[in-house]
Amino acid sequence: MPVLHRRFLLGASAALLLGRAAQAEPAKGEPITMGVSGPLTGPNAQYGAQWKQGFDLALEEINTDGGIKGRPLAYVFEDTQSDPRQSVAVAQKFVANPKIVVELGDFASPASMAASPIYQRGKLVQFGFTNSHPDFTKGGDYMWSNSVSQADEQPLSAAYAVKRLGLKRIAVLHLNTDWGRTSKDVFVKTAKELGAEIVATEGYLPDEKDFRSTIVRVRDAKPDGVMLMSYYSDAALICRQLKQAGLTLPIVAASSVFSPKFIELGGDAVEGVHTASRYFPDDPRPQVRNFVTKFKAKYGKDPDAFNAYAYDTIMVMAKVMREFGTDRKSIHDGLAKVKDVPSIIFGKATFDPRTRRVDGAMSVELVVKDGKFQLNEPQAAVR
């Protein structure tokens, strides 16, 4: 029998002992356990650390508010280094452990999708909340995702770049991964439909740090704007090197740059970078206000996109379990039935039972100004 990580369970119960008086009684008793498969060590460890922050915040909120029908909600985090060899072993471990009612993760597609056949056979929901790969939920009816699909996000970025900023000749730099590639393809298609020309596309590997020669290539294509399909760390590197090369073009970046780290790493080189994000720190929506305030109080910094995905995911799970039950089958069936879960990313999330995904991500157009992400005035949040 796999041993539960007592640390996490203790952490969860400590959190609820310390919790302030809330609407309902704090949860107690046998916890309801979710399995998390993700990177805590290895090259992607930073993303696993961000997941944890989002999870812990959401659990604190849920467990001080009665938990799931009086029982606390908890998770067991198994480190896989986002490596398929380890994610399949962890999948077997979770499937065989009757205490695990749902699985969350993994991070990168090769690790997540390699484990899918095992979750499908074991009839345990694999909830891939960062898995935007178009084929992820095609692995079977136990694969669900609330990750923003690129078919959904990139048209918004394209509209921002072409319609709002009036770019006509765009150069696209993208991470050469399944995510970056899919994003680029959707973006290029929409941007062309909107009447812009794509003058260069350059795919780079995730561990690249030097973009000087790529930038010369971009410059020679004479673009009037640059689109980055990047995570925050590589986007910051590219922005700095664009500035050093003396290229002062409007830059639009995918929403994954939305992180305080982007500004820390990019310094004044990221001033003026645009992004179409799902939310922003001063967002007036009540659930965003609640999330941002509590996150800042707990961790002393602004939350980023990955924190928000993790937080949202726990909220979805809590609502499904409260309304439809806490066994594996009820969760699977409940995901198809749950309606309008309050969400940071979607406003209100409802799954399409056919695709097992959520459509209709929120979009706010942001720009980095004075070292902060700010609403690109004058306009209000659309949708």
Next chain:
Amino acid sequence: MSSWIDYTVNGIIIGNIYALLAVGLALIFGVSRLINFAHGSVYVVGAYAGFLAVTHLGTPLPVTIVIVLVVGALLGLVIERFGLRPLQGYAHIAPLLATIGISFVLDQLVQLFFTPDPRAVPSSLLEVRFQIGSGTIGALDLVIAGIGLASAGLLYYFLRFTRLGWAVRATAQDRDAAQQMGVDVDAVNRTVFAIASGLGAVSGLLVGMYYNYIDPSMSFQATLKGVVAQVVGGVGNVPGAIVGSLLLGLVESYGIALFGTSYRNLFAFVLLVIVLVWRPNGLFASKRQTPPEPMTGTFIAPSKPVQIPGKVLVGAAVVAALLPLVFPHPYVLQTLTNSWLYALLGLSLTLIAGTVGLVSLGHAGLLAIGGYASALLAINCGVPVGLAILSAGLIAALLGTLMAFPAFRLRGHYLSIATLAIGEIVSLVILNWEWLTRGPIGLSGIPPLSLFGIELDTDRSIYWFTLAVLVVLAALQFRLLGSHLGRVLRAVRDDDVAARSYGIGLNRYKALAFAVGSFAAGISGGITSHLYSYINHETFNAQLSILALTIVILGGMGNVTGAIVGSILLVGLPEVFRVAAEYRVLIYGLVLLLLVRFRPQGLLGTV
């Protein structure tokens, strides 16, 4: 035209950065005949030491550099004293494994202390930029170039004109002779590790400032590029390492200019293979300097293998086969299934590296070829899965041998680095050959394992299937080793001159062994792709090649049982240490170090 000036300048700037790493690697190699896989980790430690100094003490740049230099040098002394000195006198393969273990430990310590989040390293230099061509270079570029040149100059002076420098060179030429002449070889080793690690740490700091970015996982890439650069220049050759680095930077930059960013590394590695095939001892190997790269034989520890009676082996196989009936826990079965798959990879590498002496660092490439071949045959041509896996083995055997053939004339470390490059080339070709492989999107919906129309969809059936494949291939390899052919292969490993004078066609036997070995790796990759149902170019990455080598060294080179035991340990230990959460990789690294320390010839010894 002006763009070409920019590409050239960019290439030199990047080459400059590689040079800082390559010089240290070259120094260590020159004296210890060791590719130091922990060099990238020293670079990371240097970057974080600099980060602490700048952000917490607010030190100005020169002071920061001195602090980092000292930290790096001290770390180098510690690595030399506790990681490598105890292994002196053993074959070179044991310290190689030790440096891999040290790098796990160091990377993990940095990650535990500083969290995995990337950090910004503010540079205290003025933001002055000079126009060159149509681009600009900054003050930091000049500082990096200056430090690179200055350290090369100081090294030259040190090696040429000081007594200790003479001792270093004498030790590099002939360790035993130097010792007989009264040179304190240990002191030389210490000095070299301190200098090289100090340089490595400073380069981490400078690169961190240059990009305003450091994170604990940047060590592997740093080691990789540094090793490539120094091998292009000729291993162990300090000026060669600098020229090699500049060349590497230029080729990458021109590669981007001509074909686009996604071809960058492809060009670097193709350059490396061409250089090695054209000049098998690096670009600048002079006749005078030829320190004979160890004859293939001395690379491998001679030892008496642990004799395990046949009955015990058969008994172990029977116990393994019965396990699912008595203890059907799916997690344990899955972990063992993974072990069997990696044992197949181990069989492959132990034959190629252990029995014939071709230490390959690119074995993941063979897995990838097998995986993609089997998946594509099954998806695109509707080939039944069993047949597809078999064909994948054959395709891997054919392609693997063809690709490695030009490298057969290389020896020792040069061959290892050439295969490392070939492995990377396979992965990059898969990434860029989009109409066939779907590039980064990868292959999804790979049909599950089935045999003669029966789907293997339970944990037990998959376990038995992989175990059966392993037992069959292991039995064949035992037969091979015991046969006349096996003795010929070992003769090629132990003394290729003697073997040739007996009329043995070296290349044919090497190719034969490579083909047999690649077949097992291809089968392993094929089965893996059907188990995973999704693969892309990252599924079989360079870290897997390192894992394969670790399995083989740990088990004992050329030892079939050793490969299986090594695989069970290295796949199983990280699972066993799961209770330690974030600390498990640290523990894994320490255990690896202890195993090398007490069994440098491998657990079951070389066959």
